[in-house]
Ligand SMILES: [Zn+2]
């Protein structure tokens with residue numbers, strides 16, 4: 001950081017002391033982007049977890065396949081999430097998605113660098129945020145998955161591409177639907193553009209939340225059909241492991 005920038009930041013910190021983006025408490029340590037109490041409530045996903053879908057297992061031991069992955073196969077090769085779904089991380093994502101508050105974005109990026117999960121992924125040729133339907137994108141003004149991908153991969157920004165996948169159907173809010181309904185609802189929802197650029201490449205699908213996995217799976221399906229070689233998935237959190 002240049003000296004002027006440093007001075008500017010110090011001045012800004014005096015005027016607006018940095019606060020926790022979740023509970024608004026003042027941050028004692030300006031190197032951390034979340035207060036200690038909120039940090040302690042996060043559940044970082046760490047091994048052992050399912051070697052395929054990344055669901056965490058309680059207790060120790062090696063990674064192995066979970067019951068679901070033994071029974072059925074996903075269209076992606078591997079999925080990982082940074083956190084189990086809990087109040088703090090859900091709150092930061094919710095503020096971004098529904099109130100347009102970007103204060104938690106830097107915090108999520110900072111937290112992602114303290115997770116070992118990202119190192120468990122291959123280095124992709126492209127990072128593909130799950131797209132919103134154009135109608136939803138216009139309502140919201142931004143795609144939260146794209147913004148979050150930029151903060152999690154600050155050095156990989158050139159790889160982040162939103163021009164390869166489009167979302168055709170304006171699917172109703174997935175949260176209101178059962179697993180089977182979600183899959184039916186998403187059938188053919190994603191269309192791949194410029195497939196020739198993707199053939200034989202390795203990609204990482206990026207989204208905010210992994211709920212049943214049907215959204216990222218449908219994306220992976222479309223990418224496979226377009227000839228993508230390896231498909232991995234990273235989400236900020238896993239909603240099937242509730243912390244509430
Ligand atoms: Zn806090």
Ligand SMILES: [Zn+2]
Pocket residue numbers: 050051052053054055065066067068069
């Ligand atoms: Zn699994």
